[in-house]
Amino acid sequence: xxxxxEIRNLSVEFGDLVALQDISLSxxxxxxxxxxxxxxxxxSTLLSVLAGLQPPTSGxxxxxxxxKNKHNKHIGYVFQQAALLPWFSVMQNITVGLKAIGLNLAExxxxxxxxxxxxxxxxxxxxxPHMLSGGMQQRVGLARALAIDPEILLMDxxxxxxxxxxxxxxxxxxxxxxxxxxxxxxxxxxxxxxxxLLADRVIVMTARPGTVKANTEIDIPxxxxxxxxxxxxxxxxxxxxxxxxxxxxxxxFRI
Amino acid sequence: xxxxxxxxxxxxxGILVPLIVAWQGVAAYVDIAYILPxxxxxxxxxxxxxxxxKLLADLRISLFRASVGFGVAALFAIPTxxxxxxxxxxxxxxxxxxxxxxxxPGLALMPLTIVWFGFSETSKIMLIAYACFFSIYLNTHAGVxxxxxxxxxxxxxxxxxxxxxxxxxxxxxMLPYTxxxxxxxxxxxxxxxxxxxxxxxxxxxxxxxxxxxxxxxxGEIYFTIIxxxxxxxxxxxxxxxxxxxxxxxxQYVGAEM
Numbered sequence: 001x002x003x004x005x006e007i008r009n010l011s012v013e014f015g016d017l018v019a020l021q022d023i024s025l026s027x028x029x030x031x032x033x034x035x036x037x038x039x040x041x042x043x044s045t046l047l048s049v050l051a052g053l054q055p056p057t058s059g060x061x062x063x064x065x066x067x068k069n070k071h072n073k074h075i076g077y078v079f080q081q082a083a084l085l086p087w088f089s090v091m092q093n094i095t096v097g098l099k100a101i102g103l104n105l106a107e108x109x110x111x112x113x114x115x116x117x118x119x120x121x122x123x124x125x126x127x128x129p130h131m132l133s134g135g136m137q138q139r140v141g142l143a144r145a146l147a148i149d150p151e152i153l154l155m156d157x158x159x160x161x162x163x164x165x166x167x168x169x170x171x172x173x174x175x176x177x178x179x180x181x182x183x184x185x186x187x188x189x190x191x192x193x194x195x196x197l198l199a200d201r202v203i204v205m206t207a208r209p210g211t212v213k214a215n216t217e218i219d220i221p222x223x224x225x226x227x228x229x230x231x232x233x234x235x236x237x238x239x240x241x242x243x244x245x246x247x248x249x250x251x252x253f254r255i
Numbered sequence: 256x257x258x259x260x261x262x263x264x265x266x267x268x269g270i271l272v273p274l275i276v277a278w279q280g281v282a283a284y285v286d287i288a289y290i291l292p293x294x295x296x297x298x299x300x301x302x303x304x305x306x307x308x309k310l311l312a313d314l315r316i317s318l319f320r321a322s323v324g325f326g327v328a329a330l331f332a333i334p335t336x337x338x339x340x341x342x343x344x345x346x347x348x349x350x351x352x353x354x355x356x357x358x359x360p361g362l363a364l365m366p367l368t369i370v371w372f373g374f375s376e377t378s379k380i381m382l383i384a385y386a387c388f389f390s391i392y393l394n395t396h397a398g399v400x401x402x403x404x405x406x407x408x409x410x411x412x413x414x415x416x417x418x419x420x421x422x423x424x425x426x427x428x429m430l431p432y433t434x435x436x437x438x439x440x441x442x443x444x445x446x447x448x449x450x451x452x453x454x455x456x457x458x459x460x461x462x463x464x465x466x467x468x469x470x471x472x473x474g475e476i477y478f479t480i481i482x483x484x485x486x487x488x489x490x491x492x493x494x495x496x497x498x499x500x501x502x503x504x505x506q507y508v509g510a511e512m
Contacts, residue, residue, distance in 0.1 A: 053408060053411055075412070077409075077413075079405070079408075079409065083405050083406070083408075083409050085423065085424065085427070086427075086504050086505070087427040088423075096409075096410070096413055096415070096423070097413035100413050100414040100415045130504070130506050144413075148413070
């Protein structure tokens with residue numbers, strides 16, 4: 001089967017600054033890939049390229065079903081800190097994507113309501129984002145992405161700004177939905193623990209300019225749990241990833 | 256007691272009553288009616304203008320001039336501010352012309368508008384509209400420039416084009432700024448109303464003000480000044496009211512103006 005995402009020799013430069021350098025990477029259908037790396041390594045830039053927002057300086061990116069010009073409905077994007085439009089209600093925020101792919105209001109609201117129910121946001125349909133907690137805001141952001149039923153879900157440190165408990169609950173929620181709907185996920189984080197909990201495969205990136213440093217399979221059976229049956233293996237993998245990331249984090253720190 | 260002090264009407268009264276008492280005291284001490292008439296004399300002068308129908312006639316024409324001037328300004332300033340803030344070509348052309356005109360004091364144009372349009376309503380309304388235009392335009396322009404790029408990214412990721420970005424992000428982002436501009440414009444409309452009525456009018460509140468000055472009817476002068484204050488207060492309250500109704504998504508901090 002053709003991969004969902006195929007990146008060949010991708011480089012992105014902003015003037016003199018090289019954000020991404022010669023990245024080659026392929027993501028299989030329904031695979032959960034986590035990009036792990038120090039801050040400023042170009043993880044977010046890579047997601048922007050995949051979403052069609054940032055043209056590559058050189059190299060090639062093939063995203064399944066992507067059409068040349070129109071940003072397509074096959075990609076759902078979850079932002080850091082939810083990025084909800086403050087003047088729109090929860091319902092309106094979720095229908096923003098649905099209406100853009102040509103659904104009428106009634107149809108869009110019907111689908112949005114389904115995801116409001118799935119993510120336990122009932123009763124907040126008419127609430128404005130500032131009335132919601134950080135965790136609820138991010139659930140709306142997730143609902144917005146899932147509502148268009150994308151094949152590929154791009155997630156840019158979606159739980160980074162949340163407290164530990166909320167983060168853990170949303171991670172479980174995400175895995176539940178991923179196992180149910182089987183989407184291809186590219187998930188950016190700088191948390192090793194999060195990477196090991198979620199990923200089929202972890203891509204470790206170097207400090208700027210960002211390249212692929214390591215490609216680590218996480219062969220722990222699901223459902224995974226903290227300190228569960230595979231406790232020893234989890235710790236071993238976390239240590240392995242930490243030793244890979246540490247030197248890059250140090251470099252990033254000195255830039 | 257706490258509840259009482261929180262009522263805005265009572266708070267206003269709590270300021271007004273001592274002020275009037277002090278006024279009465281000073282007026283009685285000075286005792287020169289054409290310099291500082293007593294509050295009661297001002298009220299009497301006001302009642303006379305009301306009874307003769309002059310006050311209402313003046314109010315009608317003055318409010319017409321100020322509000323039409325203000326409205327015309329908003330009608331032109333909001334779309335141009337939005338367009339110039341968003342599209343560089345518009346900013347480079349139309350925006351540059353506006354920037355060229357902006358340093359000219361609006362009052363300096365009064366003789367020209369009179370030459371062009373005579374002592375007509377058009378010349379008065381044009382000048383008020385002209386003066387109000389800039390504060391609405393500038394604030395709207397600034398509002399567009401301050402749109403959070405993240406929201407534009409969100410719209411693009413979800414496949415929205417220019418039109419949706421403008422109507423669903425830019426418009427809402429700029430509104431709080433536009434309202435600030437509108438509030439300034441309210442004050443400016445009254446300043447220019449007075450100016451055009453003092454120079455080239457046969458009626459209106461400020462025209463009556465100049466007549467009262469010629470005949471040394473100080474009571475009426477005081478009364479008309481107070482009327483201007485009340486009009487400004489009501490205009491501002493109306494804009495604030497609309498602002499609160501339109502911008503419901505915002506969390507406000509600090510005290511309301």
